[in-house]
Amino acid sequence: MKVRLLFFAVLRDLTGKAEALLDLPEGTRAVDVWNQLRGEYQSLAGYRHPPLAAVNEQYALPEQRLHDGDDLAFIPPVAGG
Amino acid sequence: MKVRLLFFAVLRDLTGKAEALLDLPEGTRAVDVWNQLRGEYQSLAGYRHPPLAAVNEQYALPEQRLHDGDDLAFIPPVAGG
Amino acid sequence: MSYLTDQPIDAAALERSVLLRAHGASVVFAGVVRDHHEGKAVESIDYEAYRPMAEKEIGIVVESVRASFPDVAVAVQHRLGHLVVGDVSIVIVCSSVHRAEAFEACRQVIDRIKQTVPIWKKERGPDGEEWVGWQSAQC
Amino acid sequence: MSYLTDQPIDAAALERSVLLRAHGASVVFAGVVRDHHEGKAVESIDYEAYRPMAEKEIGIVVESVRASFPDVAVAVQHRLGHLVVGDVSIVIVCSSVHRAEAFEACRQVIDRIKQTVPIWKKERGPDGEEWVGWQSAQC
Numbered sequence: 207m208k209v210r211l212l213f214f215a216v217l218r219d220l221t222g223k224a225e226a227l228l229d230l231p232e233g234t235r236a237v238d239v240w241n242q243l244r245g246e247y248q249s250l251a252g253y254r255h256p257p258l259a260a261v262n263e264q265y266a267l268p269e270q271r272l273h274d275g276d277d278l279a280f281i282p283p284v285a286g287g
Numbered sequence: 288m289k290v291r292l293l294f295f296a297v298l299r300d301l302t303g304k305a306e307a308l309l310d311l312p313e314g315t316r317a318v319d320v321w322n323q324l325r326g327e328y329q330s331l332a333g334y335r336h337p338p339l340a341a342v343n344e345q346y347a348l349p350e351q352r353l354h355d356g357d358d359l360a361f362i363p364p365v366a367g368g
Numbered sequence: 369m370s371y372l373t374d375q376p377i378d379a380a381a382l383e384r385s386v387l388l389r390a391h392g393a394s395v396v397f398a399g400v401v402r403d404h405h406e407g408k409a410v411e412s413i414d415y416e417a418y419r420p421m422a423e424k425e426i427g428i429v430v431e432s433v434r435a436s437f438p439d440v441a442v443a444v445q446h447r448l449g450h451l452v453v454g455d456v457s458i459v460i461v462c463s464s465v466h467r468a469e470a471f472e473a474c475r476q477v478i479d480r481i482k483q484t485v486p487i488w489k490k491e492r493g494p495d496g497e498e499w500v501g502w503q504s505a506q507c
Numbered sequence: 508m509s510y511l512t513d514q515p516i517d518a519a520a521l522e523r524s525v526l527l528r529a530h531g532a533s534v535v536f537a538g539v540v541r542d543h544h545e546g547k548a549v550e551s552i553d554y555e556a557y558r559p560m561a562e563k564e565i566g567i568v569v570e571s572v573r574a575s576f577p578d579v580a581v582a583v584q585h586r587l588g589h590l591v592v593g594d595v596s597i598v599i600v601c602s603s604v605h606r607a608e609a610f611e612a613c614r615q616v617i618d619r620i621k622q623t624v625p626i627w628k629k630e631r632g633p634d635g636e637e638w639v640g641w642q643s644a645q646c
Contacts, residue, residue: 215555283641284624284625284626285626286597286621297488334505360421365482365487366499367488368399368457389541394535396534396535399606403528463539467536471613
């Protein structure tokens with residue numbers, strides 16, 4: 207299944223990308239994608255627990271299973287206001 | 288002794304004056320002036336307790352004795368803001 | 369600067385007058401003439417003050433709140449005269465490093481000004497005019 | 508209307524957009540870029556958002572506070588992009604018949620926006636730049 211992964215703020219800076227199209231096995235959870243990122247980017251190694259996740263512009267639990275066509279984003283600590 | 292009595296808001300409307308120069312016996316208190324006003328103005332008859340008083344631009348107790356040269360004002364319920 | 373004015377209040381100028389580079393939060397309270405009071409329609413309000421005493425009493429409130437919140441800068445202007453519905457009668461600005469104390473200080477300033485400052489209002493509406501608070505002060 | 512803007516916020520226009528003739532109180536919160544944060548000098552902040560989600564999340568906050576305070580009108584604008592010290596990053600206006608609920612609603616809106624809305628800031632100063640909150644999120 208295809209999932210679009212969006213990068214914001216520090217995650218966009220660290221990965222150098224605004225988004226990536228992922229081809230994932232059925233049943234993949236948000237946290238699995240996070241762990242994959244930690245493997246790819248040394249600077250994320252210290253972040254064992256994923257930041258908040260958002261699926262299709264709504265907050266989601268790390269254990270949430272993804273579906274074909276989903277937009278996934280990890281939400282670093284917010285600092286609006 | 289001479290005391291200047293200032294009228295504001297409803298009291299200026301009721302008395303038709305902005306101020307009056309009073310010649311009072313020594314020892315006169317703020318409340319005595321109020322009772323004198325109640326005698327003069329029928330519309331004040333219902334107000335047995337005086338409003339707050341101010342002597343020389345500071346809040347004062349009704350029992351405060353006045354002195355020659357004082358400015359006295361009765362302060363109807365305030366409604367600023 | 370006087371706390372009282374006969375002109376419309378320039379809230380933005382008041383805000384700029386207290387905002388420091390160290391401040392991250394500004395809380396502004398504006399009191400506005402509304403179209404009703406205690407069930408009666410209101411068209412306009414005449415604000416009147418015992419001016420020198422009102423200046424002093426607002427100063428007492430401001431100094432006291434500043435003493436409680438040393439990091440908060442406070443500015444106040446109260447307008448006097450004839451105001452119509454929608455006109456701003458008072459603006460209070462509290463700016464500070466953090467927002468919690470700015471909110472709290474602003475709230476205290478308006479609450480205390482309403483309690484102690486010798487300012488009065490005569491409301492005018494279709495049913496006539498009335499000095500607010502006078503009828504119920506009878507005893 | 509969008510809750511997000513890339514332009515300076517017109518607080519007066521925002522205030523006018525919600526003030527009704529029945530309203531006697533308007534409380535405005537402005538968040539301002541300040542010159543320091545956690546002991547470090549700050550010269551500018553870049554604000555970034557997950558825009559469609561941030562719009563939704565601000566809407567959720569506004570609707571929820573409106574449900575708690577049905578008499579309060581609420582307006583919010585958050586600015587994004589490059590801001591320098593003294594620039595206003597967010598304005599929240601709460602107007603109402605009485606002041607108590609306007610203060611309380613305004614406070615709740617800013618508190619909740621800071622907790623839940625996907626907006627981030629990169630602070631820049633003489634010592635470099637940093638995404639606020641990221642270092643301390645390590646675990």
